[in-house]
Amino acid sequence: MAAKLCLRRLQKEMRAYHDAPPAYCPCVHVDESDIHVWYFVLEGPPSTPYHLGTYVGKLVFPSNYPFAPPAISMLTPSGRFATQTRLCLSMSDFHPESWNPLWSVASIVQGVLSFMVQDDVTTGAVETTEEEKLNLARGSLEHCQTNGLTRNLFPEYYKERAVAVEKQRSAEKEDGCGDATTTDIDTYADIVKAAAAVRTAAAKGEASVALRQLAASLQIESDDAISADTLAEAIKRVPGQDEAVSSAAAEAYLCLGDLDAASCVAPQGNGSDERNADATMTSDDDDDDDASCARRWNASIDNFIASGPTTTRAWLSEVARLKEEANAKYAAKDYDAAISAFENAVAYCPIYSALYSNMAAAFALSKKHAEAVAACDVALRLNPSYEKAQQRRAISQKKLGT
Secondary structure (H helix, E strand, C coil), X not given: CXXXXXXXXXXXXXXXXXXXXXXXCCCEEECCCCCCEEEEEEECCCCCCCCCCEEEEEEECCXXXXXXXXXXXXXXXXXXXXXXXXXXXXXXXXXXXXXXXXXXXXXXXXXXXXXXXXXXXXCCECCCCHHHHHHHHHHHHHHHHHCCCCXXXXXXXXXXXXXXXXXXXXXXXXXXXXXXXXXXXXXXXXXXXXXXXXXXHHHXXXXXXXXXXHHHHCCCCCCCCCCHHHHHHHHCCCCCCHXXXXXXXXXXXXXXXXXXXXXHHCCCCCCCCCCCHHHHCCCCCCCCCHHHHHHHHHHHHHHHXXXXXXCCHHHHHHHXXXXXXXXXXXXXXXXXXXXXXXXXXXXXXXXXXXXXXXXXXXXXXXXXXXXXXXXXXXHHHHCCCCHHHHHHHHHHHXXXXX
């Protein structure tokens, strides 16, 4: 059964990748004799030591993929990774405990590129000077074309890439830019780090702070209110990691209760549009008292944050549908059904603060004020400035005499 699921998933991902490859990750090649073996290409982003470089990597998926991560290695020397050596990354087989089955091949390859342009130490990484990286970048395409492991993998792409690289180098020489040195590499690293910080901000109720930091890393001047449209346009310019940064921004907006802004910045994405609602729920507490509800909701948030980015437009559309369904039951004054519907919605999307605030309103009208306070507490964990949640909690606390 696992082998059949693996085959279907890889076939689906192969089609999706060919239809919409991520930026700076233009193509993949699947071994004709073994669908578990994939090869991918990374193009060095601007303002990094890998600029105009061309690097081939390899993925080997286990038979129980997507429930276990692939082995990842690089075949082209870059000065960042050793060749033909398994890499220790959060999305590789070195760390099955951090693997998320909803991650796609596209997100894996983007993750490799993101790690490549940073300087973190890990198994499989090597230390070289910037000049060595630049020299390897200049010779990387020729290496791909002549090395026995890679020369037959992407022959048409290599031809097109050679023309594009030569054209770009000529343009840069005319502009006096030379080899496009790494003056902005720290800025790129700041963007990646800021995006990663957004996910952990939910646990601290600091999504708005994280959004401002992300905007600053993208060189957006803003006050407390950051335009989602402006942020979305800036994220498009992030080389090789725009999908992950978009997902992080979307999650921050969900924490703040703004589904429209989340949908605006969310990536198109090729990942799974399905999310197992039960995956974010805990089964330790079967009773329905307010304390167990709060523990369950908070555990769902923690599990979601730890599981890695999964946001796609289709996923957000389903969140919107679930919210609308719950709100409709609330409007019909069927409060018990509304509470149940909101519970389903927060299981599917545990970081959307508006769901907890709206559920609190349904609890209050059912005269379950302790549960209403607990729901508001969770909403305020995600967004401490959420005025509706503050007001609803105060009303229910007054009813309880606390």
